[in-house]
Amino acid sequence: MRLLRSTALAACLALVAPALWAEPASRIASIGGSVTEIVYALGQQDRLVARDTTSNFPPEAEALPDVGYIRALSPEGLMSVDPDLILTEEGAGPPEAVEMLRAAAIPMIEVPGGHSAEAVRAKILAVGTALEVPEAAQALADSVDAQLAAAAEAAHGTPAKKVLFILSMQGGRILAAGRDTSAEGIITLAGAENALTAFSGYKPVTDEAIAAAAPDVILMMSRGGAADAGHGTADQALSHPALAITPAGQSGAVVRMEGMLLLGFGPRVGEAVTELSAALQSAGHDS
Template sequence: MSAAQPSRRAALAMGAAALALAPGLRRAFATEPARRIVSIGGAVTEIVFALGEQDRLVGRDATSTHPPEAEALPDVGYMRALSSEGVLSLRPDLIVAAEGAGPPEAVALLREAAVPFATIPEGHDRAAVAAKIRAVADALGAPERGAALAAEVDAALARAMAQAAAPDGQSPARVLFILSMQGGRVLASGRGTGADGIIALAGAVNAVDAFEGYKPLTDEAVIAAAPDVILMMDRGEGHEAARRDVVGHAALALTPAARAGRLVRLDGLLLLGFGPRTPQAISVLASALADAG
């Protein structure tokens, strides 16, 4: 490739920068608050709405489905499969993205386009929820409102966790979180995931702790996990269809959870978002686990 023929990446970067700096879009190093914000990540968008700053949003990613009003905004695609051109076509003067947004090449191009880009740290415990709220508020230039919202949510978290804790002398429920069962393979949560975090906050224990992240389980590992309850995301396919998949699985059918029909399905963003609704997620999950028991 000659010097006169720039690489595709360089051409994209130049085009993105030209679009981002189009006349009237924004002034470099502007001191006024951003007015055209693209929010990437369901919990990030929830926080923007909870802060009362939704009028500044001009776009959101596909995981941003709550509150319902968010879905009226232009959709820039799934947060891990973004198109830099699609994001920049909305002429943002600020991009606020959850940690893990990607792919890396798209994020690199967005950063090169001279549009402020704030990355919001992820986490799966009580402290992480407050930190996420404060980080979004800081990015939006609303630290005082962020501190107030973080304190409010943290107090609600403390109450929900206290109510969810197993009574003295009672063993906490063993919960197996199944992300998917494609092809009959059980893809389950180990340590360090959002599922692992919300299970702990709800006063239960993860039935799988031999690995980190999400991994497929062998039939032997499924049986050895011996879950009291099976937890899944509600994907809208119908509760009975999911139940048939679980009880009809050769290994799952042998677990205490499947034998007793203890299957809990909850909204994925509520369950795993770790945003302002986390206290509600804890209460809903703890109640569902109690009912399943």
């Protein structure tokens, strides 16, 4: 048993050794929009040499080399920027790409995910630890906590509306958010209820399921320009036969927010909750 404990401890030390004993990383590839936002919020952006496709905020991040989508990374592209640390959200892939990067002995730190206030705090502190700026991370996490507390106080006592989040409307087929999703997480933080709880993840839903959900508000992402075509517009939602007969459709209650702000669960989550909470309460009132 003692040998097993020693072996396990040695394995753990081997994993964290690069972060503990090496020189601070100065060439960082940031994978995942929320991680990149945290790096900027901590004032450490000068250490970045690459980012993934989801890292589009702040706008200046888009000037960094793009190494692909977080779940479809290019190992060659990552290695070409010669990083001394890859800092990534949970879920980076594909697995073979991650294996290739680990085989190349590039230190990689995975930041925990989650869709709650506690998860955002843990994410900020994890990035701060990886970048060796724990005090700045603590201050940022405290600031985000204060924003969320203020948003909760502002929403206190208001009716909890049922919200249907639509991820896409390709060909009129609605892909919506169920339980255990970032959409449900942000809806809950805004003091509302997810209208669909019979399934987990994002799934196509039938007209009957939409009618039974009877949402008070329809929530969608706004990406701008041609990108909105596949994800749906307010007009498309309100003209959809199943949505049109719901309370949201009848009152014209559609809220659209920028996708990374809404679902990123990064340092702007307090801003997102404040904006969403206010929008949900006023949705449909001007129709």
